[in-house]
Amino acid sequence: MSQPLSIFFTIMPSMSMPAELLASLKDDNFWRSLEAITKKAEKVMPQVTVASHKRGDSGTLDQRIEDRSEFARMGVKLATITGSPLLDPGCVPNRQLPVPNGMTHCVNLVNKIVRKDYGRPGQRVELAKLPYLLKRIRHLLRVFYDFKVGQRVHPDMVFCDWEKTFDVGLTLHQVGLCLQLDPPRLRAVMEAGGRELEVFLLDDDLDVGDFRKTAMIVEQRVAADVESEDSDRVAAGEIEQAAGKDLAAHVMAWFYGDMSVAFILNERAESTPDEKRWAQKAVKRLVQWSTSATLRGTLGDSLTDAMRPIYWSTPVLTKFCQAGGLAALFGDWVNSSCRDLCEEALKELPDVAWRNQTSASLAAITRELQAKLNQESVEIADTPIFIDACFSMYTHYGLAPLQKAGRRESPQDPVVFYYLAHHLKRLPPPANTAPQRADFAHLLADYTAMPRSMQKRYGWANLTVSGRWDCLDSYGCEAEGCPEKATLEQLRARRVRGVREPAVERRLEEWGSKAMACKACGRVAYCSAACQRVHWPTHKPECLKHRNAKRRL
Ligand SMILES: [Zn+2]
Ligand SMILES: [Zn+2]
Incomplete structure (x- = not known):
């Protein structure tokens, strides 16, 4: 609503x-x-x-x-x-x-x-x-x-x-x-x-x-190309748009x-x-x-509508999930006009419904969970459905699907799975006990409370090279006129597709990963003390506001 x-x-x-x-x-x-x-x-x-x-x-x-x-x-x-x-x-x-x-x-x-x-x-x-x-x-x-x-x-x-x-x-x-x-x-x-x-x-x-088939082929090609850029994705989107009729x-x-x-x-x-x-x-x-991303878009809510009886019955739904349909339930929870119906089904979903999932199905589920956070807010990560989903996935399939989901496809995806996998690997002792649901709940609560600058740093660590070039404006040092950013923009303009330059890529990576957060509020980050000084007059009002909010907590 x-x-x-x-x-x-x-x-x-x-x-x-x-x-x-x-x-x-x-x-x-x-x-x-x-x-x-x-x-x-x-x-x-x-x-x-x-x-x-x-x-x-x-x-x-x-x-x-x-x-x-x-x-x-x-x-x-x-x-x-x-x-x-x-x-x-x-x-x-x-x-x-x-x-x-x-x-x-x-x-x-x-x-x-x-x-x-x-x-x-x-x-x-x-x-x-x-x-x-x-x-x-x-x-x-x-x-x-x-x-x-x-x-x-x-x-x-x-x-x-x-x-x-x-x-x-x-x-x-x-x-x-x-x-x-x-x-x-x-x-x-x-x-x-x-x-x-x-x-x-x-x-x-x-x-x-034929038109939708062509659109699917173009989309798959763009997705498979590690160097694909925003413009390629826009072009693929336009073809899909026409085929969508x-x-x-x-x-x-x-x-x-x-x-x-x-x-x-x-x-x-x-x-x-x-x-x-x-x-x-x-x-x-x-x-x-x-569960097929492309067919799902073709069939739209008509299919969801027809599938409601499956979502209404826990035993039927459990069988359907075990046959590989679990991702459809998550997809319809995120993106259909049956979302509250699916939310009820997810709350009742028994753990056994997670059996027999393929890696493609798990990848689809994590994509849907990321989309849910993008669409609503990161706070969704700290709710029972999200915690249960991550915990069930982990107990049935281990770290692998979380790690795989952590390597994001789109720069806009939230870094929640990267964060989870990263921290699950280094949970403090007792080392012999597997992480419990409570550990997931704590980690996800911490994730939702993480300062913005830190979320950005996780995001940067997790981008592909072309993703970093595409997103210079959303990451790294936030000072206007940052000299390093200006240099990187020049390097970006000179870039030739297909030619990799390790030294330049390292420089780019460091600009985003070494940025230091403002200690007072944690919302912004800078590549140097000089950049922080330059940005202070702009940042000051926001900083004071968040500092006060933090104090009240
Ligand atoms: Zn800077
Ligand atoms: Zn600040």
């Missing part, structure tokens, strides 16, 4: 800050309209939260489906305030009747076959049409977004006849919920749909589209998610071998989709 704006930009995959929005940041009108948007959003937020808790566990089947899909409606209502691409029409929205064999026709037919005509004579013949219809829907979404994002023209565009893209997603979501809440119907559908339906639901790769997978995410959850929830000891296989595939698929 404290950050309605960040929610705008996370609720839909394509809602990351557009270039025009960045350009308008200097415009007063922009700020006034942003204020109005924020006010509107704050009114809707409580409704979103209420909807996120609706489990649909009582009433008729239709009521339960309505309850469960309210969260999707509210999410779109919230996103609409800033203009959601999910409200875009198809290519031929103004036709009076649905185009035969078009999207509206197919979606309505799926809904009719599964929800309205179920139980009537001849249902098996009708249900057997589902694989064809679902593939047709997937295909038409692809045709539409290939045109929308890449202006690629396809003859089937004439079948893209919907009024709002969201309606396609919502109708399929309700079909998925219907099958999830009514196990005999799910069995009938799977029996009639056969192998073809199983492949569609549980084996086919997610259709992310492809919502084909996002629109289907509710349905795919609901179906996978259905297979997982319906598995019993007495299940048939088919049902067991479906459940197994469903877990694998959900883990993969929900």
